[in-house]
Amino acid sequence: MVPEAAVVVYGDGTIQDILVTGDVRAQVRELGPVSKTVPVAAPGFIMPGLVDCHIHAPQYAFTGTGLDLPLMGPHGWLETYTFPVERRMVMDMAHAVRVYSAVVKRTLRSGTTTAAYFGTLHLLPTKALVVILQHYGQRALVGKVCMDRHSPENYCQPLEENLRETQEFVAFCPPTMPTAPGAAALVQPCITPRFVPACSSELQRGLASLAEEHGGLHIQTHVAESIDEVAFCRLLDEREPTCPGYGRDASILDAHGLLTSKTILAHGCHLSPAEITLLAARSSSVAHCPLSNAYFADAVLPVRRLLEAGVRVGLGSDVAGGYEPSMLAAIRACVISSKFLQAGVDHYDHIGGPTTSGPGGPVTSTGGPSPGALEGRNRSSPPASTHGEPPLKRGRPSGGGVGGAANNLREPSEVGFKEAFFLATAGGARALAMEDTVGSLEVGQAFDALVVQPGRSSQRSGLDLFPGDSLETAVEKFLHCGDDRDISQVYVQGRQVLCDGAFDCDDIQVDAVLQALSARTGSEGKVEPN
The missing domain is CATH 2.30.40.10 (Urease, subunit C, domain 1)
Known part of the structure; x- marks a missing residue:
């Protein structure tokens, strides 16, 4: 300060x-x-500008809705909200410009000067996002999302199209400034496989090769986000053994060359100890998204455990899985969730009473059902352990909470507000491999x-x-x-x-965006729906 x-x-x-x-x-x-x-x-x-390590630009259109659904499944959040909303961006470019302008302006007003954005599967609206970011002046990483399997038929691309359009996007949004070779551009491309379940082995390898061919581009994806996502990865490993014996998405990403020192992995709530060690060895980062984790992860990221293991951690809003685009909300949620992890949230453990079994499942000495007997939100049961990994469990580890006999045995987990502020500034810059440019107020920094x-x-x-x-x-x-x-x-x-609430430029209109796209690519900005 x-x-x-x-x-x-x-x-x-x-x-x-x-x-x-x-x-x-x-x-x-x-x-x-x-x-x-x-x-x-x-x-x-x-103060330094805030850094958002994980945000979905098109999802800003439905921020604050759909948070009562599980992440995956035929009636889950992705199928019901995410994929239809993202597909609309290529169907209606005027709508895409409105949404992208709104999210960039909202985040800038909230103090986010750097953000790592997921775009959509389609190239044209993702290029439009770049034009809008450059117009309003926000620093950003932007990725054209890649998916070639286990996705809706109307929101999926063949392997070759994913790779070709990603290559074209990198050419459209080069990582360095044409007028100053070697200097990083304000808006840079980011290789973006959505997550392992939606990306074939061939696509993952192809994207890793593209990142390497262009001098080591940033890579962003999701990892160990939720119980259902981790279970799906295990199932894929068994049915489609492209990487036999791994069974975990971090290991699968690593086997395809996608874990690098410029990889940002969103969530990570269900990372195993071996995966945490792997991320530290690869110098890969985790974008901690505490708000969306509360809705979709069924777990709290052990931030301190990752930091002590040498993993770089930044904060993310994860709009629209997180309902608040301000990184101030992420700072607060980071502190709150760490307190829950540290102290425990199980009322029955706080009482310290023994548990016994009853006809309806485990009960406590007070006669009530044990929290572990309550599934909630109709989630599927955790999968059995495979590949030598421990089974996934809901709830917190056994042992006392506040006042509980085993509380002294719990590892330190609490993150204070000063540490959370660091994660939203200098820590976030480190997570994005931008610490030499942003994140603090020092002579020579931007x-x-x-x-x-x-x-x-x-x-x-x-x-x-x-x-x-x-x-x-x-x-x-x-x-x-x-x-x-x-x-x-x-x-x-x-x-x-x-x-004072006013931007230094006029609002950009859809015609201006399409003209900019046409001037830079020779395209008139007209597309046919897929």
């Missing part, structure tokens, strides 16, 4: 100096001509930053400050109670993209 200070920014958008003591105006004069000076006075402060004026009188706010509140108190209140109304300015690569 930079209180009562100024950040001096070079013309290329990188930080030249940080002035925090004495007469800031005099210090600026001593520097001579500078490109830009961004001042702030208490109780305001300048000036991706927020000017925060907590509780400012000019707008209604979710927090109040009082005389005597310190800067540390203002920061803590903002992280717990603040929202976009407290963010007065947003900068990306030194560009002020937002000031």
Whole structure:
């Protein structure tokens, strides 16, 4: 944080100096001509921009709905909401532009200066997302989603089409700036196999080869997300033994060359100890999405366990599995879920009473059914153990919770708000292999930053400050109670993209997007529905 200070920014958008003591105006004069000076006075402060390591741009259209469904299955969340909504983007480009513009603007207002986006299966709307990101100025990784099996007939592509369109997308959105060879582009391509169940062995190998051929592109996918997804991977391993003996999606991804130092794996709640060790060895990262995990994972990611094992972890909103696009919500959910994991959430364990068996299943000494006897949400039963891995279990490990006899045996799991803030900034940058560019306020880094004026009188706010509140108190209140109304300015690569709620550019229209696509690809932007 930079209180009562100024950040001096070079013309290329990188930080030249940080002035925090004495007469800031005099210090600026001593520097001579500078490109830009961004001042702030208490109780305001300048902080690094927030990093969202996992978000689905098309799913913003149904954010906040469908959260009562399981992830997979004929009536699950993917079949009912995700696939139809994503397919509509290629059927209705005007709708795609509206949705993509809305999600980019919403996340920028909320302080997200860098995001790793999943696009859709189709190339044209994913290119449109790139144009929109460049227009509004958000730093991003963007992936054309790849799927060639176990998907709806109207939302699936043959192997060759997936690879060809991914290659075309990389050419459209090169990872480096054409005008400055070697310098990373603001919007970069990301190889994006949706997840193991939807991607054949041939597709996984082909995508890994593409990433390598282009100098090591970023890769993003889902891993060990939910009980049903992990069970499906085991089933595929048995029925389609492309990688005999693995049975876990992290191992399958690794066998195909998809685990690299620039791989971002969303969720990971059901990673086995061996998989955690594997991710650390490959320097791959996990995008922790605590809100969506609460709805779909049936588990809490043991963040501290991963960090202590050497796995890089960042935070993700996972819109629309997560109903809130703000990374402030992810910070809060990260802290809350870690407290549940640390202390336990089983009321009966807190009482410390013994359990016995009854006609209706296990019961506690109070006579009530044990939580383990309640399935909830009609989930399928966990699969039996295969390939030497322990069986998946719902609920928390055995042993006491708060006040329970075995509480002292539980591994430390709690994540504090300062650590969660780190995961949403510098930790997220590390997870995206961008720590040399963003994530902190240091000389030489890109000036991706927020000017925060907590509780400012000019707008209604979710927090109040009082005389005597310190800067540390203002920061803590903002992280717990603040929202976009407290963010007065947003900068990306030194560009002020937002000031007092107003963007530095006009809203982009569908015709302008299609014209940009036509100018860059020779296409008129017309597609026929698949």
